[in-house]
Amino acid sequence: MIEVQNLTKRYGPFTAVDDVSFRVERGEILGFLGPNGAGKTTTMRVLTGYMPATDGKAMVAGYDVFTHPIEAKQRTGYLPETPPLYPEMTVRDYLTFVARIKAGALRRAERDARVQQVMRTTRIDDMAHRACGKLSKGYKQRVGLAQALIHEPEVLILDEPTAGLDPKQIMETRDLIRSLGGDHTIVLSTHILPEVAQTCQRVVIINKGKVVAVDTPENLTHQLKGSASLYVQVEGRTSAVEAIQDIPGVRRAFISDQHDAYTGYEIESEPNHDVRRDVARVLVTGGWGLIELRPMRMSLEEIFLQLTTNEQAEEARHG
Amino acid sequence: MGNLVRNVTAIAGKEMRGYYGSPVAWVLMGFFAVVFGYFFNVYLNFFVDQAMRGGQFGAPPPMHVNTDMIRPLLANASVLVLFMLPMITMRSYAEEKRSGTIELLLTSPVTDLEITLGKFLGAVSVYAGLLAVSLIPILILFSLGDPEWKPILSGYLGLLLLGSCFLALGLFVSSTTANQVIAGGVTFVVALMFWIINWLADSAGPTFGPILNYLSVTQHFDDFGKGVIDTTHLVFYLSFIAFSLFLTLKSVDSERWRG
Ligand SMILES: Nc1ncnc2c1ncn2[C@@H]1O[C@H](COP(=O)(O)OP(=O)(O)OP(=O)(O)O)[C@@H](O)[C@H]1O
Numbered sequence: 001m002i003e004v005q006n007l008t009k010r011y012g013p014f015t016a017v018d019d020v021s022f023r024v025e026r027g028e029i030l031g032f033l034g035p036n037g038a039g040k041t042t043t044m045r046v047l048t049g050y051m052p053a054t055d056g057k058a059m060v061a062g063y064d065v066f067t068h069p070i071e072a073k074q075r076t077g078y079l080p081e082t083p084p085l086y087p088e089m090t091v092r093d094y095l096t097f098v099a100r101i102k103a104g105a106l107r108r109a110e111r112d113a114r115v116q117q118v119m120r121t122t123r124i125d126d127m128a129h130r131a132c133g134k135l136s137k138g139y140k141q142r143v144g145l146a147q148a149l150i151h152e153p154e155v156l157i158l159d160e161p162t163a164g165l166d167p168k169q170i171m172e173t174r175d176l177i178r179s180l181g182g183d184h185t186i187v188l189s190t191h192i193l194p195e196v197a198q199t200c201q202r203v204v205i206i207n208k209g210k211v212v213a214v215d216t217p218e219n220l221t222h223q224l225k226g227s228a229s230l231y232v233q234v235e236g237r238t239s240a241v242e243a244i245q246d247i248p249g250v251r252r253a254f255i256s257d258q259h260d261a262y263t264g265y266e267i268e269s270e271p272n273h274d275v276r277r278d279v280a281r282v283l284v285t286g287g288w289g290l291i292e293l294r295p296m297r298m299s300l301e302e303i304f305l306q307l308t309t310n311e312q313a314e315e316a317r318h319g
Numbered sequence: 320m321g322n323l324v325r326n327v328t329a330i331a332g333k334e335m336r337g338y339y340g341s342p343v344a345w346v347l348m349g350f351f352a353v354v355f356g357y358f359f360n361v362y363l364n365f366f367v368d369q370a371m372r373g374g375q376f377g378a379p380p381p382m383h384v385n386t387d388m389i390r391p392l393l394a395n396a397s398v399l400v401l402f403m404l405p406m407i408t409m410r411s412y413a414e415e416k417r418s419g420t421i422e423l424l425l426t427s428p429v430t431d432l433e434i435t436l437g438k439f440l441g442a443v444s445v446y447a448g449l450l451a452v453s454l455i456p457i458l459i460l461f462s463l464g465d466p467e468w469k470p471i472l473s474g475y476l477g478l479l480l481l482g483s484c485f486l487a488l489g490l491f492v493s494s495t496t497a498n499q500v501i502a503g504g505v506t507f508v509v510a511l512m513f514w515i516i517n518w519l520a521d522s523a524g525p526t527f528g529p530i531l532n533y534l535s536v537t538q539h540f541d542d543f544g545k546g547v548i549d550t551t552h553l554v555f556y557l558s559f560i561a562f563s564l565f566l567t568l569k570s571v572d573s574e575r576w577r578g
């Protein structure tokens with residue numbers, strides 16, 4: 001549904017997006033994750049036809065956004081970082097105007113019905129007659145979302161849809177986005193990590209204009225847990241470090257926490273070695289009182305930090 | 320073509336809503352009505368005064384309501400327009416850029432040309448509203464006397480064209496900045512240059528003199544006031560408008576590339 005190939009965007013000499021490629025399948029919700037200045041907004045602006053790319057190609061709903069902008073825009077709903085509202089217009093007038101420029105083929109009655117319908121979907125009907133400039137932040141965001149939905153686009157591009165909302169509004173917005181998935185192909189950007197795990201089927205992690213990882217949130221947590229993979233607890237103050245390190249496939253083990261009642265170990269294994277069975281056998285046969293054994297799953301937060309700091313470390317080495 | 324008309328109408332409608340929804344259009348209209356009414360009154364008194372004096376000596380009155388009252392009145396209106404129109408267009412693009420709503424327009428399935436034409440026609444409609452206000456006292460003249468309507472019509476056509484030039488120019492200036500105060504100020508200065516450029520014509524020599532004269536927007540206005548609709552003047556105004564709108568399109572496009 002969306003295909004980005006070797007996309008590069010430079011502002012003067014500064015490269016904001018550097019050779020980015022990814023695909024989004026029909027009905028999928030893709031999270032675009034990255035710290036401030038990573039190039040999320042820039043990528044989205046190219047995808048929505050707001051600005052042309054310096055290099056590379058972007059296809060949306062089968063149309064090249066550069067050579068067929070009108071066709072692509074007819075199929076794309078976009079919520080910019082700041083909702084693009086006219087402060088003096090009422091919510092209903094505003095949505096009617098957007099419907100006229102985005103779904104011009106609709107007849108008046110159909111258009112009014114459409115406006116009514118998106119106001120219901122985004123739960124802003126009670127504000128229909130309020131001037132957009134007088135709305136609270138949460139409502140402005142919802143009107144922005146309503147505006148993106150008005151022409152029933154196949155593709156939704158949402159730039160930080162939950163930024164600046166209170167926790168309740170964040171939950172509501174995420175629910176809404178999830179409910180829109182399936183019918184719509186959605187790309188949303190965020191720098192809040194749990195958001196990605198909760199709403200998205202796939203994640204593109206971008207840092208300094210470059211894609212550093214593309215995967216499902218689950219796979220990312222699995223794959224990238226990489227080294228620190230197991231946590232075990234045994235009875236009493238003990239030292240099983242050497243015994244554990246002798247197990248094939250274990251790279252390193254160390255005591256992570258120690259109390260009178262138990263000792264906790266973290267065990268790093270070689271990549272793609274499942275050492276759980278061997279660790280359990282060694283501890284049990286060796287007479288250590290095994291209390292607990294569990295894989296240590298890195299949170300997305302940690303992965304994110306790891307990925308982005310690795311990148312920085314590498315850069316420091318090169319430059 | 321159908322799409323073009325539809326999208327241009329939608330955007331022009333939104334522009335007008337914006338003008339009338341904010342104090343801008345109303346303040347301008349009030350200001351224009353007061354000042355125009357004042358001029359009208361001054362000319363009316365002067366005209367009546369002169370006509371009476373002419374009558375005292377038995378000679379036929381040398382004054383004509385068209386040439387001696389309405390024409391100078393419209394010439395004055397054209398000066399007012401110079402001062403007021405930059406205030407109409409100053410926010411058109413600048414404010415959309417500042418507030419980010421330009422992102423909505425540029426990511427909607429409408430072309431840059433449709434946006435520019437819509438904005439231009441929206442501004443022209445507001446200006447036409449101003450002119451309509453000034454027609455009220457003129458209509459009163461019809462009930463009192465018997466002025467010729469043709470020079471009045473051509474005079475108003477001239478005003479509309481002259482003003483539309485400034486509006487198109489203002490649109491272009493507004494598209495180059497996100498600051499509406501700058502947009503208004505620069506538009507006024509540039510418009511003023513086109514206004515007074517023929518003052519330099521006499522000293523500019525035989526090659527540049529006529530060019531400067533040709534570029535002066537006022538030179539082209541005079542004939543309209545006399546009731547003459549000359550195609551050279553029409554061509555001048557329409558090319559001025561087309562060229563300014565073309566520059567606006569280019570400016571929006573280059574802004575796109577720069578980001
Ligand atoms: N119009 C512009 N001109 C010059 N540089 C720009 C422009 N827009 C963005 N940049 C730069 O490009 C880089 C990427 O910006 P972008 O807005 O895409 O990041 P982002 O991932 O959306 O960040 P955030 O999370 O803060 O929204 C930043 O370093 C920014 O300063």
Ligand SMILES: [Mg+2]
Pocket residue numbers: 040041042081159
């Ligand atoms: Mg951003």
